[in-house]
Amino acid sequence: MGVDREEVVREFERYLRLERDLSPHTVRAYLTDVNSLLDHTGGDVEGLDIGVLREWLAGQHAAGKARATLARRTACARTFTAYCHRRGWLQTDSGLLLGSAKSPRTLPSVLDQRQAEAVLEAPATGDPKELRDQALLELLYATGVRVSELCALDVDDVDRERNIIRVLGKGRKERSVPFGVPALRALDRWCIHGRPLWMRAGSGPALFLGVRGGRIDAGTVRRVVHARLAQVEGAPDMGPHGLRHSAATHLLEGGADLRSVQELLGHASLNTTQIYTRVSIERLRAAYRQAHPRA
Structure with missing residues (x-):
């Protein structure tokens, strides 16, 4: 009797959540990928040899999947x-024979400081939605936190005396951000x-x-x-992560x-942060090419 696909996927999900402690977003993405792979094999877990894995990935490439997805x-x-x-469930670990597909390190889009100021221009209103939106925009840009970290903040995570928020980041690592x-x-x-x-009985902290x-x-x-970005002329269309990129770039440009x-x-590796030095250098080159008469 073969290995039961549903049991395998269920146990793999448990492993990702409890042992690897991956984020819910990453767990969902991995389960989607695993189900796609098992659909390719017709649910045959024991048939996952290197030929099947390469065939599946080749099909993904032929379907036009982005390099980051691959x-x-x-x-x-x-x-x-x-x-x-x-x-x-497998006699050999066929995944060891797979090469490491690397996603391209493209430079992120960022706001210039004039655009950032325009995005954060406070509306003259006392509407609760406008007050909330202004506060979360200011905090995203001021701290560079991830959107998931922002959403998870509680009232007590804000230290008003020291102007610091306590953030629970990836890998459940806590850090303080001014x-x-x-x-x-x-x-x-x-x-x-x-x-x-807006508070209700179930609002909690x-x-x-x-x-x-x-x-x-x-x-x-x-x-x-x-x-808010759509209201600023010339600003690139980007999400909360774009404000994180912008905050990091402006910090480096300011001398941090x-x-x-x-x-x-909250980067685990300095290599991840180094991309922002490249952003700053590229912006400097662009300004030089535009302004210098002999560029």
Whole structure:
């Protein structure tokens, strides 16, 4: 009797969540990839040899999948076959023979400082939605936190005496991130004049709320960022991660050292942070080409 596909997927999900402690987003992505792979094999877990894996990835490439997607699916296949081998569902770990598909390191789009100021220009209104949106935009740009980290913030995570927020990042690692006076003022306006109007019995300690009183979700934050950027002439269309990129780039342009920016962003590796030095250099080159008569 063959290995039961549903059991394998269920146990793999448990492994990703409890042992690897991956984020819900990453778990969902890996499960989607694994199900795609098993659909390709007709549900035959024991038939996952290197030929099948390469055939599946070649099909993904032929379907026009992006290089970043192919890199993630290659990583998922290697993780999955290693897990199945340890559990005794595969005689050999065929994923070891897969090459490492690397996604291209493209430079992220960022706002210039004039555009950032325009995005953060506070609307003259006391509407709770406007107060909330202004506060979350200020905090995203001031701290460079991830959208998931922003949504998870509770009221008590804000230290108003030291202008610091406590963030639970990837791998459940906690870090403290400073923010400035404009963000503090926006937070105070939201917490005093906006949040109490939206609070409900089930609101709990969530710092940012949706219109129905529940904790705000990432989709709502993305809509807020896209809407505000659309109002700024010349600003690139990007989501919350674009404000994170912009914050990091402006910190480096202002003289912050790379290691400090790494700590603020919660990057595990300095190599991840170094892309922002390339962004700054490219912006300097562009300005030079535009302004210098002999560029």
